[in-house]
Each structure stands twice: as C-alpha cells, then as structure tokens.
Amino acid sequence: MILSKPDHETYKRENAIREKTIALCGNPNVGKSTLFNTLTGLRQHTGNWPGKTVSAAEGRFRLAGNSIVLIDLPGTYSLFTHSPEEEAAKDYILSGNADAIIIVCDATALERNLLLVFQVTSVCHKAAVAVNLMDEAERKGIHVDLDRLSALLHVPVVGIAGQKKRTLTPLLEVMKGLLHSEEGQNGSVHSALNEAEMKSFPERAHGIAEEVISQSSPSPDRFDRQLDSIVTGRRIGYPLMAALLAGLLWLTIRGTNIPSQILSEMLFTLGDRISGLFLAFGMPRVIHDALIFGVYRVLAWVISVMLPPMAVFFPLFTLLEDVGYLPRLAFNLDKPFQCCGACGKQALTMAMGLGCNAVGVTGCRIIDSPRERMLAILTNSLMPCNGRFPILITLITLFIAAGSPLLAAAVLTLIILLGVSVTLAATKLLSHTILKGESSFFTLELPPYRKPNIGQILVRSLFDRTLFVLRRAMTVAAPAGLLLWVLSNVGADGKSLLALTADCFEPLGRSLGMDGAIMIAFLLSWPANETFIPILLMVYLSRSTLMVPPSSGELREILLAHGWTASTAVSVVLFTMMHWPCAATVLTIFNETGSIRKTAEAVALPTVCGVLFCCVFKLIGSLLLS
Amino acid sequence: MEGVVTLSEMPLNAMGRVFCVRSDGAQLRRLKDLGFTPGASVQKLMTAAADDPSAYKICGCVIALRSADASGILVWTDVGGSGK
Numbered sequence: 001m002i003l004s005k006p007d008h009e010t011y012k013r014e015n016a017i018r019e020k021t022i023a024l025c026g027n028p029n030v031g032k033s034t035l036f037n038t039l040t041g042l043r044q045h046t047g048n049w050p051g052k053t054v055s056a057a058e059g060r061f062r063l064a065g066n067s068i069v070l071i072d073l074p075g076t077y078s079l080f081t082h083s084p085e086e087e088a089a090k091d092y093i094l095s096g097n098a099d100a101i102i103i104v105c106d107a108t109a110l111e112r113n114l115l116l117v118f119q120v121t122s123v124c125h126k127a128a129v130a131v132n133l134m135d136e137a138e139r140k141g142i143h144v145d146l147d148r149l150s151a152l153l154h155v156p157v158v159g160i161a162g163q164k165k166r167t168l169t170p171l172l173e174v175m176k177g178l179l180h181s182e183e184g185q186n187g188s189v190h191s192a193l194n195e196a197e198m199k200s201f202p203e204r205a206h207g208i209a210e211e212v213i214s215q216s217s218p219s220p221d222r223f224d225r226q227l228d229s230i231v232t233g234r235r236i237g238y239p240l241m242a243a244l245l246a247g248l249l250w251l252t253i254r255g256t257n258i259p260s261q262i263l264s265e266m267l268f269t270l271g272d273r274i275s276g277l278f279l280a281f282g283m284p285r286v287i288h289d290a291l292i293f294g295v296y297r298v299l300a301w302v303i304s305v306m307l308p309p310m311a312v313f314f315p316l317f318t319l320l321e322d323v324g325y326l327p328r329l330a331f332n333l334d335k336p337f338q339c340c341g342a343c344g345k346q347a348l349t350m351a352m353g354l355g356c357n358a359v360g361v362t363g364c365r366i367i368d369s370p371r372e373r374m375l376a377i378l379t380n381s382l383m384p385c386n387g388r389f390p391i392l393i394t395l396i397t398l399f400i401a402a403g404s405p406l407l408a409a410a411v412l413t414l415i416i417l418l419g420v421s422v423t424l425a426a427t428k429l430l431s432h433t434i435l436k437g438e439s440s441f442f443t444l445e446l447p448p449y450r451k452p453n454i455g456q457i458l459v460r461s462l463f464d465r466t467l468f469v470l471r472r473a474m475t476v477a478a479p480a481g482l483l484l485w486v487l488s489n490v491g492a493d494g495k496s497l498l499a500l501t502a503d504c505f506e507p508l509g510r511s512l513g514m515d516g517a518i519m520i521a522f523l524l525s526w527p528a529n530e531t532f533i534p535i536l537l538m539v540y541l542s543r544s545t546l547m548v549p550p551s552s553g554e555l556r557e558i559l560l561a562h563g564w565t566a567s568t569a570v571s572v573v574l575f576t577m578m579h580w581p582c583a584a585t586v587l588t589i590f591n592e593t594g595s596i597r598k599t600a601e602a603v604a605l606p607t608v609c610g611v612l613f614c615c616v617f618k619l620i621g622s623l624l625l626s
Numbered sequence: 627m628e629g630v631v632t633l634s635e636m637p638l639n640a641m642g643r644v645f646c647v648r649s650d651g652a653q654l655r656r657l658k659d660l661g662f663t664p665g666a667s668v669q670k671l672m673t674a675a676a677d678d679p680s681a682y683k684i685c686g687c688v689i690a691l692r693s694a695d696a697s698g699i700l701v702w703t704d705v706g707g708s709g710k
Contacts, residue, residue: 077659112661112685202663202685209686221683225671234675331690335676338692344679441653443660444690446681 019060020179021069025093025120026104027113028075029447031132033057035104035162036072055365056088064176071098079119083368093120100178101127102171107137107144107159108220108448110213114153114205121155122197126181128156128174135161136450141217149212163453224449231328241332244325245416248316250409253393256308257405261551263304271296294485295478301534302477305390307469313386315461317355322452326351330444340424341431343367343442346376350423353383354416357585360385361592369440374598375427377589378435381581381606382423384416387529391576394533398556399569419577422609434601476528484524484538502539512614513571513621515563522575527583532576567621571614578610631703633682633696636670642701644668649698661685662699 024032040059057072076086079093093101101124105113110131121127131144150157156177158170219225230236271292278288320326326348334344345367353360360380367373384392392412401407431437488498495503498520505523506516521536537550540562550558559568580603581589590599630645644666647657661684662668669683674690681690691699 077656080655080659109686112687115659115661115685202658202661202666205685206666228672228681232672232674232681234673237675331679331681332674334690334692335674335678338678439692441656441695442679442692443656443695444679445660446688446690448688 019067019069020099021071021097022100022102022175022179023071023073023092023098024102024104025073025089025116026075027077027106027116029445030075030104030106030113031162032072032075032104035130035132035160035168036070038163038165038168040070055085056092063172063179068175068179076116078116079123083365085365093124099126100175102175103127103129104162105129105131106448107131107133108140108142110144111205111209114208115201117153117155118201118204119198121153126178128158128178129153130171130174131157131159132162133450134159134167135164136448139451140220140448141215142220143214143216145212145214149208152208152211163456221448227449228328228446231325232331237332241329242413242417244320246409246413248313248320249412249416250405251316252309252312252389253397253409253412254405255312256393259308259311260304263307264300267300267304271300289489290482290485294483295481297538298477298481298484298531298534299473302473302528302530303469305394305533306387306473306530307466309389309393310386310465310469311462313389314355314465315458317351318457318461319452319454322450322457324447324449327444327446331446334442334444336424337427338439338442340428341435341437341439342372342375342427343369343439344444345442346372346379346423346427349376349380350383350420353380353385355386357381357383357385357581358588361585361588364592371435371437372440374593375430375435377592378430378598378602378605379423379426381585381602382419382426382578382609384419384577385529385582387582388532388576390530391532392573394552394555395569395573395576398552398559399564399566400573415573415577422578422613426605426609430605472528477531477534480524480527480531481534484535488538498539511618512575512611513618514568514575514614517562518568518572518575522579525582526580529576529582567617571617574613574617575610578606578613580604580607629703630700633668633670633691633699633701634680634693635697636701636703638670638673640703641667641669642703645700645702647699653695653698657699660689661687668701 024036026032036057036059039061041061056074059070059072060067061070062068071092073089073092074085076089079090092098101120103113103117103120105117117129129149131146131149134144137144144159146157146159156174158174159167160171161167231240274296275288275292278291329351330344330348332344333347337344337346348366349360349363351360352363357380360383361377364373364376364380367376392415393408396408396411396415397403397405401411484498487501488496491497491500502516502520504516505519509515509517509519512519517536517539521532521539524535525532537555537558540558580586586599586603589602590596593599593602631642636642644662644664646664647654647662649657666684671681671683671688673680677693679690679692680696681688682696
C-alpha cells in the first residue's frame with residue numbers, strides 16, 4: 001500500500017505521536033520470551049518446552065531514544081491455526097497493529113521455522129528474521145550463512161543469542177530500519193497466499209536449509225540423542241522420573257530446615273523488639289495483642305516456613321525446565337494418560353501445579369483438546385502446591401519419619417506419587433462420566449537440550465520467590481492473622497468464637513480421623529494454604545501467650561497435648577493432599593473455564609477424594625486395632 | 627529393499643521419505659505444519675515404554691506422535707539411506 005504524498009505527511013505526523021509496536025512471532029520454543037525479557041527487562045517466566053507462552057505479553061524498551069512497545073506472541077507453527085493461542089498470534093499478525101514483525105527462528109532447527117517465515121513475509125512487508133540460539137548452534141558445530149539466507153528470503157536476517165544483550169545490536173539496527181521504512185504492510189492471508197504457493201514451501205525450505213546450513217561435526221545431535229536414550233529409555237525412564245522427584249523433594253527438605261530455623265529466630269527477636277516498642281509507646285494492650293499475636297505471628301510463620309522451600313524448589317524446577325527435560329516427561333507419561341482418556345501434556349500441568357496450582361491451571365492451555373484441557377484443570381489441585389509443602393514436610397518429619405531427611409523425602413515422594421495415581425484414576429473416571437470422549441490427536445515437540453544459565457536462574461528465582469512470598473504474606477496472611485485473633489478473643493460463655501466454631505465441626509472432623517480444630521483450620525486457610533498450621537495453633541492455643549513459630553519439639557508437644565496421634569497426622573496429610581483448591585486457584589479456574597458449574601466440579605472433586613481416603617484410612621485403622 | 631510402510635511400522639533409527647499423509651482437516655494441517663509433507667525426510671529416533679508414543683526427526687526438529695496417529699503416515703523406507 002503506497003500512500004500518496006498528502007496522506008503520507010499525515011501518516012508520518014500521526015505515527016510520530018503514537019508509540020511504535022514491534023511483535024515477536026515464531027515457532028514455539030525458539031526463545032521469543034527470553035529475547036523479550038532481555039529487551040524489556042521484564043521477567044516473563046520462560047522455559048525450554050514448546051507452548052510455554054500461553055498469552056501475549058507486552059513490554060517496552062528504548063530504541064534510538066524512542067520508547068517502543070514490544071509484544072511477545074505465543075508460538076505458532078503456521079498462520080493456518082490450530083489452537084486458540086495460535087489463533088491469537090495469527091490475528092495479531094494480520095491485524096496490522098504491529099509496525100514491524102520479527103520472526104524468531106532456532107538456529108539449531110532452522111528448516112521447519114522457515115515455513116512460518118515464508119507465510120509471514122508473504123503477508124507482511126515490514127518483517128525481519130532473527131536467527132536465535134546462535135550460541136547453541138556454535139556449540140553443536142552448526143553454522144548458518146546469514147547473508148545467503150537474507151538474499152534467499154529477501155528480508156533482513158540477523159543472528160542473535162536471545163539472553164545475551166550484546167548480541168542484540170544488529171537486531172536493534174534492523175528494527176530501526178524497519179520502523180523507518182516507508183512501505184505499508186499487511187493483507188489477508190488468503191489474498192497473498194494460494195495453495196500452489198504453499199505447497200512449494202516445504203521444498204523451498206529444504207532447499208534453502210541445505211544451502212545455508214553447514215555442520216562441522218557429523219552428528220550435532222549426538223549428545224541430545226544419548227541423553228534421550230537415558231531419559232526416555234524403557235527401563236531407565238520411569239525410575240529416573242521417580243528419582244528426580246525424590247531428589248527434588250530431598251533437596252527441598254534438606255535445604256529448608258536450617259534456613260527456616262534461622263528465619264524464625266530472626267523474626268522472633270524482631271517480634272520481641274516490636275512488641276517492646278509498641279508497649280513503650282503506650283499502645284493500648286488490645287491493639288498491641290491484635291498486631292503482635294494476630295498479624296505478626298501469622299506473618300512470621302508464613303515467611304519462615306514458606307520462603308525456604310520455595311527458594312529451593314523453584315530454582316531447581318526452573319533448572320529442569322530450562323534444560324528441556326519437561327517435554328520428555330510428557331513423552332514418557334503419554335501412554336498412561338492416554339489410557340485414562342487424556343494426554344501426556346497433563347503431566348506438565350501437574351508439574352507446574354507442584355509449584356502453584358493457579359499457575360498449573362493457566363498452564364493447561366498447552367493442551368489443545370478442550371475436553372482434555374478440562375480434565376487437567378479439574379484434577380490439578382490433586383498435586384500439592386508449594387503452599388502445602390510446609391504442612392506435609394512438617395507433619396512427616398514430626399510424626400512419620402522423625403529425624404531422617406532421607407526417609408522424609410522418601411515418604412513425601414510416595415505421597416506425591418499417590419497424588420499422581422489419584423489424578424490418573426480421577427481422570428479416567430471423569431473420562432467415563434462427565435467428560436466423556438476419546439483421546440484426541442496428539443503431537444509433542446521435543447526441543448534440543450539447552451545449557452541452562454545456572455547463576456542467572458538461581459538469582460532470578462530466589463529474588464522472584466522472595467518477593468512473591470513477602471507480597472502474599474502481607475496481602476493474605478496478615479489480614480487472616482488479624483481476623484483470627486479477633487475470632488479467638490471474642491466470644492461468649494468463656495469460649496471464643498473460634499473455639500465454638502471448632503466445636504461445631506468436631507463431629508465431622510472425628511469422622512474423618514481428625515478433629516474440629518483441624519477442620520476449621522482447613523476451611524480458614526482457603527485464601528492461602530500455607531496459613532494452615534498457624535491457624536491450627538491459634539485454635540488450639542486461643543488466648544495464649546506470645547509464641548512465634550515454635551520449634552519442632554514444641555510443636556509436637558502441642559499437637560500431642562490436643563490428642564494427636566500418628567494416625568491423625570496421616571489423616572491430615574491425606575486431606576492436605578486432597579481438598580478444595582485455594583482461593584487463587586478457584587478464581588483462576590473460573591477465569592479459564594468461564595463456568596460456575598465447572599468451577600464447582602473442580603472444588604468438589606479433590607474434596608470428595610479427600611473425604612473418601614480419610615474415611616477408608618479410618619476404617620482400616622479401626623479394623624486393625626479391633 | 628525399499629518399500630512403503632506406515633510411520634509406526636518403521637524400525638528404530640531407520641530413515642525414510644514421507645510418501646503420503648492419510649489424514650484430513652485439522653490433523654492434516656497440523657502434520658503439514660510440523661513438516662510431514664510428501665518427500666520430506668524422516669527418521670525414527672526413539673520409542674517410549676509400552677511402544678507409545680515414538681519420536682521422529684522431521685524438518686530438523688524432533689516430533690513425538692502416537693502410533694495410532696503415526697499409522698496414518700506412509701513412508702518410503704530407504705535401507706542404508708543417507709541424507710539429513
């Protein structure tokens with residue numbers, strides 16, 4: 001579209017005011033999000049598996065003194081789309097909203113990427129190609145002739161390594177060039193492309209790939225294949241998965257003991273000081289108590305108990321993600337899930353759920369089939385999130401595997417494997433009842449293993465998680481603590497409201513092998529699972545003296561004094577694993593499904609499982625004892 | 627000996643060329659987007675436990691397909707063949 005002179009002046013004037021927009025598109029898993037992060041400084045969560053980005057992200061960066069909007073589109077294999085996310089990417093590309101489009105390609109897997117390059121450059125005249133992961137290609141002895149590629153494609157081509165800012169200079173130059181160029185852009189796919197032309201794309205791609213790619217080593221994928229033979233091997237694959245899980249959990253347990261103690265001591269001393277300060281300033285006793293015993297106690301607990309496990313688990317998990325292990329997990333587990341009417345990608349969403357169930361539910365977008373996506377959403381809460389880890393770890397180390405982190409890790413691994421089994425069973429049941437259907441068409445891309453930037457991951461993860469825990473503690477735990485303190489200090493007939501409510505739930509609690517206090521602790525920790533133990537303690541010790549996170553010995557004493565036995569601990573562990581999703585997750589489920597009915601089902605499913613397991617366990621216990 | 631077999635019947639590590647893709651609609655579209663077009667070079671790399679799914683090298687990338695879906699793709703196997 002060539003503008004006539006008068007229009008052109010208006011166009012230039014208008015555009016000078018409006019912020020320019022550049023969109024990043026490309027096949028899944030080529031490093032668009034990493035590039036986006038490097039340019040904008042935002043911290044979008046990245047990982048080495050296809051489909052990681054499920055919605056477009058927007059950020060800004062400076063180019064030649066101007067602020068430019070950068071859009072990171074979800075990966076798409078072609079403009080003739082398949083899933084809603086790819087549809088969104090396609091719509092954006094064709095909308096004309098982007099002033100320039102950068103098609104990001106993987107230097108180690110260029111041929112297939114070219115198919116999308118052909119499509120986009122046919123309809124968009126302000127496009128350029130950024131061949132990413134050039135450092136990985138170099139490591140493998142793969143060389144790409146960028147100049148020749150540019151000549152063959154008739155668009156600018158640059159080579160970059162997305163996470164290294166210094167390699168981006170040529171890309172920035174190309175972007176400047178595109179934004180200042182005078183040509184118009186875009187048209188509809190159907191007007192620009194015809195079937196005959198599209199049919200020639202694969203052959204053209206192959207031809208171009210042969211011309212521009214050269215390998216200095218005969219088999220650049222040798223390392224990947226060797227690693228895959230171990231990771232997906234028939235005999236080693238499954239044990240390796242269990243071992244990795246156990247290892248992850250053991251490191252989490254081992255790595256949290258001492259930091260938790262240090263944190264809680266620090267916060268205890270700080271709490272004393274604050275308390276003294278408040279009293280010195282003549283603060284009314286009631287307000288002092290509410291703030292110190294209510295707000296501060298819960299805050300201190302949550303931080304000292306939740307931060308260390310998260311600070312260990314998340315970096316380790318991110319490391320696995322970045323290396324590219326997760327798609328292999330989906331590959332190994334596809335068959336069992338297929339037998340239950342779902343697909344291997346559900347395993348990925350479950351792995352995400354181990355970190356946070358809300359994130360796991362959003363991640364279900366990687367599953368193409370709506371029915372299988374729903375299966376994954378409804379069962380995600382059966383995987384215990386990081387908020388529930390402290391509960392599980394505490395109870396296991398106090399009652400089941402006292403003193404041995406190795407045994408505790410083994411028990412926790414078994415418990416999570418139980419969660420996996422229940423998920424499979426629930427998925428199968430749903431597939432035969434309310435979500436009837438056959439397994440759908442399934443494809444999974446296994447990307448090349450990539451060398452993770454360990455230092456960067458550790459620092460970024462630690463920082464992210466600390467911020468997250470603190471923010472959550474302020475916004476959820478603190479108010480909850482205040483509310484609880486009020487409930488435990490207001491009452492009638494010498495009993496607080498909290499204690500009265502606990503009494504109401506006593507029969508229900510007992511029938512499940514627990515008690516009333518535990519039941520309302522579960523109910524009241526709905527906003528944040530990690531507040532369960534502080535709430536429980538508050539119920540048990542209403543109107544007590546100041547007591548910031550007790551040592552494990554003290555905690556054990558308190559629980560025993562209130563009638564706990566090892567079997568109570570087991571019941572609580574079972575119910576922790578299987579009960580209604582937390583508030584954030586419920587909200588996310590509603591957002592993703594748009595259906596109150598589905599959200600209700602998602603709340604009911606794990607709860608019913610939990611009730612069932614607790615009842616059966618209680619039954620077995622009473623049978624064994626009699 | 628050369629012959630036409632389904633992708634799922636291909637022996638491990640064997641190389642071949644795609645003969646035709648017996649699918650339609652969205653499934654065909656997706657397979658084409660991933661590189662499964664007539665004439666494309668394909669190699670069977672590995673198989674998960676229980677023989678399902680299998681991973682194939684196509685168009686420079688590794689794609690996993692279930693055997694039910696892979697049986698819809700016919701390949702011209704190339705005994706001792708070379709190529710990328």
